[in-house]
Amino acid sequence: MLALREVEKRFGALAALDRIDLEVTDGEVLGLIGPNGSGKTTLLNTVTGVYPPSGGRISFQGTDITGWKGHRIARLGIVRTFQNIRLFPTMTVFQNVWASQHSRVSGGLLALLRSRPSRRCGDTRRVEEMLELVGLLKDREVLAKHLPLPARRRLEVARALTIDPPLVFLDEPAGGMTPAETADMARLIHEVVAPNRTCVVIEHKMALIAGVCTRLCVLDFGRKIAEGLPGDVLADANVREAYLGTDDALDA
Amino acid sequence: MDDYVITVLSNIGMISFIALSAYLLLLTGEISFGQQAYFGLSAYAAGAATAMFQMPIWAGILVGACAAGIIAMVVGALTLQLSGLYFSVATLAFAEMARLILLIVEIQVEVDGEMVGPEGANGFHGIRWMFERDISLTEFMLLIYGLLALTLISLLLVERSRLGSVLRMLGSDDLLAEMQGLNTVRYRILAVGAAGVIAGVGGALYAHFTTYVEPQFFNVMLGVHALAYGLIGGLGTAFGPLIGVAIDVGFLEAIRFIQGYRMIVFGGLVAILLIFMPRGILDEERVHRLKAVFSRRNHARA
Numbered sequence: 442m443l444a445l446r447e448v449e450k451r452f453g454a455l456a457a458l459d460r461i462d463l464e465v466t467d468g469e470v471l472g473l474i475g476p477n478g479s480g481k482t483t484l485l486n487t488v489t490g491v492y493p494p495s496g497g498r499i500s501f502q503g504t505d506i507t508g509w510k511g512h513r514i515a516r517l518g519i520v521r522t523f524q525n526i527r528l529f530p531t532m533t534v535f536q537n538v539w540a541s542q543h544s545r546v547s548g549g550l551l552a553l554l555r556s557r558p559s560r561r562c563g564d565t566r567r568v569e570e571m572l573e574l575v576g577l578l579k580d581r582e583v584l585a586k587h588l589p590l591p592a593r594r595r596l597e598v599a600r601a602l603t604i605d606p607p608l609v610f611l612d613e614p615a616g617g618m619t620p621a622e623t624a625d626m627a628r629l630i631h632e633v634v635a636p637n638r639t640c641v642v643i644e645h646k647m648a649l650i651a652g653v654c655t656r657l658c659v660l661d662f663g664r665k666i667a668e669g670l671p672g673d674v675l676a677d678a679n680v681r682e683a684y685l686g687t688d689d690a691l692d693a
Numbered sequence: 694m695d696d697y698v699i700t701v702l703s704n705i706g707m708i709s710f711i712a713l714s715a716y717l718l719l720l721t722g723e724i725s726f727g728q729q730a731y732f733g734l735s736a737y738a739a740g741a742a743t744a745m746f747q748m749p750i751w752a753g754i755l756v757g758a759c760a761a762g763i764i765a766m767v768v769g770a771l772t773l774q775l776s777g778l779y780f781s782v783a784t785l786a787f788a789e790m791a792r793l794i795l796l797i798v799e800i801q802v803e804v805d806g807e808m809v810g811p812e813g814a815n816g817f818h819g820i821r822w823m824f825e826r827d828i829s830l831t832e833f834m835l836l837i838y839g840l841l842a843l844t845l846i847s848l849l850l851v852e853r854s855r856l857g858s859v860l861r862m863l864g865s866d867d868l869l870a871e872m873q874g875l876n877t878v879r880y881r882i883l884a885v886g887a888a889g890v891i892a893g894v895g896g897a898l899y900a901h902f903t904t905y906v907e908p909q910f911f912n913v914m915l916g917v918h919a920l921a922y923g924l925i926g927g928l929g930t931a932f933g934p935l936i937g938v939a940i941d942v943g944f945l946e947a948i949r950f951i952q953g954y955r956m957i958v959f960g961g962l963v964a965i966l967l968i969f970m971p972r973g974i975l976d977e978e979r980v981h982r983l984k985a986v987f988s989r990r991n992h993a994r995a
Contacts, residue, residue: 489872490871491868491872510871510876511868511871511872512871512872512873512874512875512876512877515871515872515873515874516874520872521872523869527866527868527869527872528869529861529862529865529866529869530865531861531865531929531976531977531978531981532858532861532865532977533981536858539855539858540858540859540862540873541873542855543855543858543859543862543873543874543875544873544874544875545874546855550856550883553854553855553856553859554850554851554854554855554856555854556854556855557853557854557855558853559853582985584978584981
């Protein structure tokens with residue numbers, strides 16, 4: 442589905458991604474793990490076109506998307522959430538999700554002008570369905586900036602799923618959450634995000650990784666150091682070494 | 694109404710166009726110090742259309758607005774690759790360039806035995822459409838407010854639609870908009886063009902109201918005011934910049950004892966508002982709360 446061939450990203454002398462080969466297969470939930478600064482988010486940013494790779498090729502469903510602009514890649518159906526949560530703070534919960542459909546409206550500017558959130562139609566029902574799924578329907582008229590953190594993360598998930606994309610990247614979906622909230626997020630990913638699509642999860646929290654991922658890929662200093670089934674990868678000595686050389690970081 | 698009141702009201706109306714123009718760009722997150730250029734270029738183009746080529750006024754306004762829109766899009770395509778402050782400086786540079794060009798342009802044609810047309814630094818005299826047709830000040834004021842209402846309604850409709858949402862997305866978080874499949878550069882150029890058209894309508898009206906335009910009027914202070922109106926009145930709704938204009942041209946101009954100190958009071962007002970209400974009186978949050986109050990009332994009535 443998504444294939445990276447020798448992808449490189451350099452910032453000056455620093456190789457944030459060092460010749461990464463990675464294949465994401467149809468229908469899997471791939472966990473992308475690694476210590477802070479190992480290049481996980483850089484990889485995501487490179488794939489989604491925030492910046493172009495310095496070298497290598499990226500292809501999605503057989504299309505070479507190397508160097509494409511972000512909006513074109515997004516329209517192909519690669520959707521993401523953000524580690525530091527990006528929402529439109531002064532838009533309502535409803536508007537934030539509704540906004541993700543804009544690029545899918547066909548018929549040019551006139552269609553964009555005619556379409557309003559107040560109109561009952563398939564699009565607005567779809568938004569409500571998504572809000573229902575993540576448990577935010579009752580907050581639909583609340584401004585996004587007034588939501589507590591776990592609700593904001595769930596709102597990002599609802600927004601990502603609205604256009605039913607084939608590939609979703611979740612960048613630390615449980616970042617800053619309590620263990621109970623993390624368990625909720627894991628359930629949401631398992632029951633709502635993962636079915637019928639391919640999913641890449643960047644995460645530190647083992648509770649979430651172990652619960653939802655079908656395969657793991659480990660980055661360290663911009664290199665891929667391990668890849669495989671979660672049980673095998675987490676037992677790997679190199680992986681344990683990468684996490685500060687301590688065993689407890691992984692058990693936490 | 695006496696002529697003074699009509700003149701003040703007409704000025705409020707015409708300045709509102711440039712305020713709405715700057716507001717549209719503020720929505721998309723661009724601070725332009727150059728909207729006065731489109732106001733001025735359109736004033737010249739529309740004046741030329743009616744005074745030099747005997748076109749009717751609607752054609753003059755159309756010519757002015759289209760010229761302003763097209764030039765704005767060209768300038769936008771060249772400058773929108775720049776971000777933030779660099780864009781602002783580029784718009785200012787362009788506007789000054791346009792003003793300096795108007796200072797040297799001299800094209801005169803003979804109309805009824807008289808020479809009419811822009812005369813460089815002496816300005817452009819004889820845009821006498823109002824006198825030739827015997828249009829009263831009150832009638833012209835109604836024309837101004839008719840077109841202003843049309844512009845305002847269009848903007849309010851845009852704001853409620855997906856297109857308006859796209860524009861606010863650009864202003865709020867450019868990267869997030871891009872990551873949701875929106876070609877941010879294309880929508881920005883569209884917004885810049887529309888803003889040029891709106892400023893152009895105001896400029897075309899201005900030329901015919903005063904019968905005389907000169908490059909000096911379209912200096913950077915006009916553009917700075919245009920920005921300030923949105924920032925004072927609020928960026929949550931298109932009514933915001935109109936409130937800004939009403940406060941400055943209406944309220945401050947009307948209070949005679951602060952005449953001469955108007956700029957000081959206005960400057961202080963901008964400074965205070967930027968500290969306490971950085972997105973103006975009617976910012977997004979207050980507009981949201983107002984809407985909630987109104988919709989609750991409607992529900993109660995139903």
